[in-house]
Amino acid sequence: MKKVLYIQPLHPCGMNFLRGKYEVMVAGTEDHDALKSMVGGFHAIVTRLTVIDKSIIEAGDKLEVIAKHGVGVDNIDINAAMERNIKIVTTGDANSLSVAEHAFFTIGALSKRIAYLDRSVRRGQWGARDEPGSIDITGKKLGVVGIGRIGANIARMAKNGFNMEVVVYDPFASREDLKTQGYVLVDDLDELCRIVDFITLHVPLSDETQDLIDERRLQMMKPGAFLINFARGGIVNEDALFRALQEKWIAGAALDAFSIEPPDHTASLFELPNVILSPHCGTFSEDSRKRMSMRVAEGIDDILNEGGERR
DSSP states (O other): OOOESSSSSOHHHHHHHHHBBBBEEEEOOOOOHHHHHHHHOOOOOEEESSSSSSHHHHHHOOOEEEEESSSSTTTTEEEHHHTTTTTOOOOTTTHHHHHHHHHHHHHHHHTTTTTHHHHHTTTTTTTGSSSSSSOTTTOOOEEEEESHHHHHHHIIIIIHHHHHEEEEEESOOOHHHHTTTOOOEOOHHHHHHHHEEEEEEEESTTTTTTTBBBBHHHSSTTTTTTTEEOOOOBOOOHHHHHHHHTTSSEEEEESSSOOSSSTTSSSSSGTTEEEEOOOOTTTOOOOHHHHHHHHHHHHHHHHTTOOOOOO
């Protein structure tokens, strides 16, 4: 019987799908050396954010598949896997709607100052209702950087739900396709930064996107604009973002991803009132957890079973 190693347990629906057909084990640790010593003999390994580097891959003498509980594979040494003809599976679009909803709700929370007003009421500061700052999002300009599955869902919600003008920056997008959907495509990210009221980021982390939103681009944004990052932490320079929020170059931000995870919760950025933070969990609604767990399990089964009929 082939063996599947989960680094952490996922929603039981997918794990139960594999049990009986395969031997399923949960490592219960993210320690690199422990995983390296453990992976030998397993035919599949399932990771979320844990790094699967070349040394772990080489130690997996029977590995046929590495499954990512998510979409981005920057925590997996793809080249090392390819050298061993090890397949990579992800959850595809199983989580895209959940991330899009979470990101879009933070746009509303920022514009209406929901977190600030909640804290104010709990502190007995009823007068917070008379303070300026809340805005409507209907008719505002939303800048979408990367219009893949998640970005496309947010664009649709913004345009159809709130009549927002959607401005897109994506070097790989079709101008005609976006025009058909009622969106505007710009060729220059600097231009998008200057003209929109909200920027939401949905690109992978790479050498090209590292610090994509840096001090220079933050200074280009409108003083009343908001930045939303539900992609990867390194895409935004967090030191520059702290200055932008503290000195009010922009009105606020929402982050679900950080350059180091988990981040240092005592960092200055965490003390600011105009930022909404979440622990890289935009994907993890209960509905999404079920879909993602099953995508992982089915992807593993397809490879280990060589495309055979599923039970």
